[in-house]
Amino acid sequence: MYDVARRAGVAVSTVSYALNGTRPVGKETAARIRRAMDELDYRPNALARGLASKRSRNIALIFPALERGLGITEMEFVSSAAETASENGYHLVLWSTPVDDTELLTRLTRDGLVDGVVIMEVHLADERIDLLRRTGVPFCMIGRTADCADDSYADIDFEQTTRDAVRHLAGLGHTTIGFVNHSQRSFDAGYGPSVRAAESFARTAEELGVRQVSRCCADSPAAGRRLWRELVEREPDLTGLVVMNERASAGVLAAIAEQGARVPEDYSILSVASSERVAEMTYPPLTTFHPPSAELGRLGVQTLIDSLDGRSGPLVQKLLPCKLVVRESTGPRPAGGARPPIGTEAP
Amino acid sequence: MYDVARRAGVAVSTVSYALNGTRPVGKETAARIRRAMDELDYRPNALARGLASKRSRNIALIFPALERGLGITEMEFVSSAAETASENGYHLVLWSTPVDDTELLTRLTRDGLVDGVVIMEVHLADERIDLLRRTGVPFCMIGRTADCADDSYADIDFEQTTRDAVRHLAGLGHTTIGFVNHSQRSFDAGYGPSVRAAESFARTAEELGVRQVSRCCADSPAAGRRLWRELVEREPDLTGLVVMNERASAGVLAAIAEQGARVPEDYSILSVASSERVAEMTYPPLTTFHPPSAELGRLGVQTLIDSLDGRSGPLVQKLLPCKLVVRESTGPRPAGGARPPIGTEAP
DNA sequence: CTGAAAGCGCTAACAC
DNA sequence: GTGTTAGCGCTTTCAG
Numbered sequence: 198m199y200d201v202a203r204r205a206g207v208a209v210s211t212v213s214y215a216l217n218g219t220r221p222v223g224k225e226t227a228a229r230i231r232r233a234m235d236e237l238d239y240r241p242n243a244l245a246r247g248l249a250s251k252r253s254r255n256i257a258l259i260f261p262a263l264e265r266g267l268g269i270t271e272m273e274f275v276s277s278a279a280e281t282a283s284e285n286g287y288h289l290v291l292w293s294t295p296v297d298d299t300e301l302l303t304r305l306t307r308d309g310l311v312d313g314v315v316i317m318e319v320h321l322a323d324e325r326i327d328l329l330r331r332t333g334v335p336f337c338m339i340g341r342t343a344d345c346a347d348d349s350y351a352d353i354d355f356e357q358t359t360r361d362a363v364r365h366l367a368g369l370g371h372t373t374i375g376f377v378n379h380s381q382r383s384f385d386a387g388y389g390p391s392v393r394a395a396e397s398f399a400r401t402a403e404e405l406g407v408r409q410v411s412r413c414c415a416d417s418p419a420a421g422r423r424l425w426r427e428l429v430e431r432e433p434d435l436t437g438l439v440v441m442n443e444r445a446s447a448g449v450l451a452a453i454a455e456q457g458a459r460v461p462e463d464y465s466i467l468s469v470a471s472s473e474r475v476a477e478m479t480y481p482p483l484t485t486f487h488p489p490s491a492e493l494g495r496l497g498v499q500t501l502i503d504s505l506d507g508r509s510g511p512l513v514q515k516l517l518p519c520k521l522v523v524r525e526s527t528g529p530r531p532a533g534g535a536r537p538p539i540g541t542e543a544p
Numbered sequence: 545m546y547d548v549a550r551r552a553g554v555a556v557s558t559v560s561y562a563l564n565g566t567r568p569v570g571k572e573t574a575a576r577i578r579r580a581m582d583e584l585d586y587r588p589n590a591l592a593r594g595l596a597s598k599r600s601r602n603i604a605l606i607f608p609a610l611e612r613g614l615g616i617t618e619m620e621f622v623s624s625a626a627e628t629a630s631e632n633g634y635h636l637v638l639w640s641t642p643v644d645d646t647e648l649l650t651r652l653t654r655d656g657l658v659d660g661v662v663i664m665e666v667h668l669a670d671e672r673i674d675l676l677r678r679t680g681v682p683f684c685m686i687g688r689t690a691d692c693a694d695d696s697y698a699d700i701d702f703e704q705t706t707r708d709a710v711r712h713l714a715g716l717g718h719t720t721i722g723f724v725n726h727s728q729r730s731f732d733a734g735y736g737p738s739v740r741a742a743e744s745f746a747r748t749a750e751e752l753g754v755r756q757v758s759r760c761c762a763d764s765p766a767a768g769r770r771l772w773r774e775l776v777e778r779e780p781d782l783t784g785l786v787v788m789n790e791r792a793s794a795g796v797l798a799a800i801a802e803q804g805a806r807v808p809e810d811y812s813i814l815s816v817a818s819s820e821r822v823a824e825m826t827y828p829p830l831t832t833f834h835p836p837s838a839e840l841g842r843l844g845v846q847t848l849i850d851s852l853d854g855r856s857g858p859l860v861q862k863l864l865p866c867k868l869v870v871r872e873s874t875g876p877r878p879a880g881g882a883r884p885p886i887g888t889e890a891p
Numbered sequence: 892c893t894g895a896a897a898g899c900g901c902t903a904a905c906a907c
Numbered sequence: 908g909t910g911t912t913a914g915c916g917c918t919t920t921c922a923g
Contacts, residue, residue: 240651240654240655240656241655242595242655242656243655243656243657244591244594244595244600244656244657245595245656247591248589248591248592248595253591255637255657258638260623262623262627266821267616267619267620267623268616268619268821269613269614269615269616269619271619272614272615272616272618272619272622273614275619275622275638276607276609276614276640279638279639279640280609280640283639283640288637288638288639288657289637289638290602290635290636290637290638291605291622291626291635291636291637291638292626292630292635293623293626293627293630304587307587308587308588308589308590309587309589309590309591309592310590310591310602310635418824418825418829443825444821444824444825447824447825447826447827447829450827451827451829454827474613474615474791475822475825477765477791477794478765478790478791478794478822478825478826479794479825479826479827480794480797480798480801480826480827482765482794482798
């Protein structure tokens, strides 16, 4: 940079100002500087810049090693987060920390590598958020805690999505509707989507006067299959199912096929917050409310960066709906009502 | 750090040495230093460290915005890459750059933020690799160029995997075997897996004396469905199919169901390099050679870091096989041979 | 094994 | 508008 300054016949500070527009620079001067930079093939050093300015222009994306495993949804999210960071001249660094390792998180946020964090998979009561608040690290949640009134977040509107899902099935004439949630463990851990969706399902079903049955289910096809067998036996009148558990949905479909029944003629299966790429793998392809993963990633990063750059008020709170794509797993309630529960077991 | 040194009654340099073990430090002294650090709640600053030492302890993961879209496989890869970096005291930063944007890559690698890069989705002829070589940036490829003799890489052994796949079907008695590749575009672009798998398929089929038919196919269920219809008409004797195209495989399965045929009784479908999570979504679940994504991510990052830390020779080249998981989409060739091609069109 | 001091490459007062 | 200069917080010679 010193060389650039000399070659352009200006002071280093002027080069610096020209470089990051901190202060106006003469048009003519600026041109000379740019020329000198090109000729010397000069690139400013990110570390030195960060050290001197106390702004690294790095942000971290904190994503937990999920019990549930990472899916396509998460990948879309991460992709768009990285892209958005890049568009804003920021770098995205990835921290894969367990949800309960505040120790690690402390170390990471205090070594000065990043200016702020976007944090995924937030729980209703989340000690990581407490930590971030306490230490004053700028952050934006994907999801939200129970007490998020003063923090920025971008989240899927699970209440609304679940309500829409139930209404969709009820609108097709279904009068007994089931709900398949994520695992009991994630529910008990206060994982927001599980809790909010379950509540919303119960409330909506009640409002609409449809009979309801709600279950947690491990995230696996086998668990989904077992659950379906139980459900169909316990609730012979069940014809519609809302599933917020991608992997379980495959099991449900398989169990139905083995039962000799058909989708959507006998049963309607509506998948919630499942990615498009996965919904189209099943047969029949699943009607789905799919999550706005990319938008969420973009929004979370942009919100954080805007606040870091002082470009926005401190608080941005957004709830995004899932978008319904009707495929082939839903249809009107069968005319004769539910099929008899015989043949429930596979041959 | 200055404060820590004073409180411990030593020079700053000693603190520095104690901190990163660059030089032996008296046991007693080290303890005093540690105490002082704890008492002052001191954290070394990553940027300053990097600036002074010229080693940021950051590495970048370059992943392209894929034509094919990012899947679960990629997510597992990214996860394990981040984890491995973290275990080695490194940070992983994500760069989502187009395969042909060498300009951007130049800027990124020269701003000194990272010490090296792991680069995904390498093509047989890849100008990004040329660039990295030219600029002397340490790197490790995931995949490999055609001329990779002097560079480190970790790749899936597509030759072997494809050979195993063909043999598996041939071993089940199938005598006409098809291959569904990724898109023609990715093949033409010299995407390694497409090219190598196609070659290996052709060679193996020839060796085994089975009749073969090989096709590229857009990455979508619709394309897979269309392709199957064409295939079944053109090759009435076809009973076994190797599919290296996750999304197309769903279409194939759907087309077969619509044709009124059954898997695996009438046709065997063997999926290659498809993730476990997706293979289990279909009905029947796909027999799959699934890719060692996590190992690949770990290996790539570890290789790069080892070389950065001078802990290994300059060259590490590894080819990992995919692992066969037999599910329910493959079986012996039907006794009567292929079913007649009538009813190929859906009702 | 320890200490003093010269930077790493840049930013941001402060003066002009 | 532009120039001077004192750091940012650490590492690493070099001398002891």
